[in-house]
Amino acid sequence: MAVEAGRMRSKEGDWQRNSRGREFKERVIKFLLTACAYLSIFTTIGIVVVLFEETVRFFLDVSIVEFLTSTRWAPNTGDFGVLPLVYGTLMATFIAIAVALPIGLLTAIYLSEYAPRRLRQYLKPALEILAGVPTVVYGYFALTFITPFLGNNLFSDIDSFNAISAGLIMGVMIIPTVASVSEDAIYAVPRSLREGAYALGATKRETATKIVVPAALSGIVAAVILGISRAIGETMIVTIAMGSQANFGGTPLESMQAMTAYIVQVVGGETPRGSAVFGSIFAVGSALFLMTLALNLASYWFVRRFREIY
């Protein structure tokens, strides 16, 4: 359409904004959005309240001091010392992080600093898809592949359920999380910082490891803590591959039970509701919740404390 000669503005009447009922629509939208936001918050609060309520009921029967300090966990005989379960969870988590931290971080450095741009474009989403493998698959992979492999090649006295295969495979599971989140942090370090290092005669390796990674430290720590949280809360792998025998002080080659695996065992069994054993899952659940909460708070604190303003 041709522009009319001499016309600098639109015609009278070209602009007709419908403002009828505007106020009302704005209010409805605001209400809907607010309601959705509060729904998720209140649901979470509700769950936590129920969890703590049941926990308190459990501690009316069982001493909280015994729960937190005893190293014997045998619910059927009334021994409720949670430490063996915590030990199992931490053992698997520790092994997992020992795998995921170095591999995840090096992957992130490679993707951000060394990989050709095109390759990064494909590798990054592929990595994130890897995070979507169902954990139950990882679990029986650990049980039917890793454990026999380790038994045949390295440790002949390995238990058929053991912490090391569960931990190793859990490490593989969280590599994508650690790699992807820390890659985001590393990639976000501005190019000007890298150029500053190059301009001093730094090599690519010196720039990547001594300038870029330290500048992305808060994001990397957040990634690792996220990985630890996932490992602590992970259920299927430890249930399938690590065993169901509480074991305090055992070696990684032995069978042991994680907190989550215990909860699965009780819920899936025939334990009567209202019994002390049934109540114990809420106490264990609370302990698990507090552990991950503490980690998330630590992560939040760390990110705020050490975030760099470029």
Add this chain to the structure above:
Amino acid sequence: MTQSERTREEQRLTGVSRDRREGRRDAGRPPAGDNGTLGMKIQDLSAFYGGFKAVTDVSMDIRANKVTALIGPSGCGKSTYIRCLNRMHEVIPGARAEGSVTLGDQDIYAKGSDPVVIRRRVGMVFQKPNPFSKSIYENVAWGARINGFRGDVDELVERSLRQAALWDEVKDRLKESGYGLSGGQQQRLCIARTLAVEPEVILMDEPASALDPVSTQKIEDTMAELKKSYTVVIVTHNMQQAARISDYTGFFYIVNMGDPGRLWEFDETEKIFSNPERKETEDYVTGRFG
């Protein structure tokens, strides 16, 4: 007639583009009678981003222990050019340069020449202050350490900070983060960091453009000090700054949009600002365009 119309008209009449005829001339030769020592010699340097040629055929003799300013309108290749002088240009994916840049008796673009070594000898200060996420002390000491400095680091840090006119402001907070400093202080920290590796030449890409007038003044004072022991090349958009601080000035110009930038005129600063040879230079330095 506008500048580009005039150029095109002339091109039509003569059949030869004006820059082809005159662009290179003897633009880069040092002025007659000049007997300063040579800091860097640039010959027929062209810079590319992928298939796009951003700068073409620049030849320039840079005098040692002098300040050489590069001026010109935006997008005419000054920054690209200066980044070629310490092989920083090629850090950008797809970017490359052709031609020769001689530093001492070495062509930094010769086969086998190591950019890591070159960048230590030709330091660079960037437009936006870019301190590392380290303490003030470590910001200065880091470059020296990775380059194998075995002397007294404390002394080197103090000397570099003093040369950058920052020592008095930071001497009591050397362990604090470099990010806690003001923009002008950060830029002087970056200058100190560059000085700490003791380069022969310092390149500055609009080092004061993001700073307030007081900080700019401090940076300019620093530069006057620096040229006693360093060769300085500075890109600036600020013509008063070029006139105040530089001994030589190169004017970069681009004839038509999409053409590569060229070194249009290069001479003693006084000559460029008072009596330039070319019309475009005069128009630019008198503020008629750009």
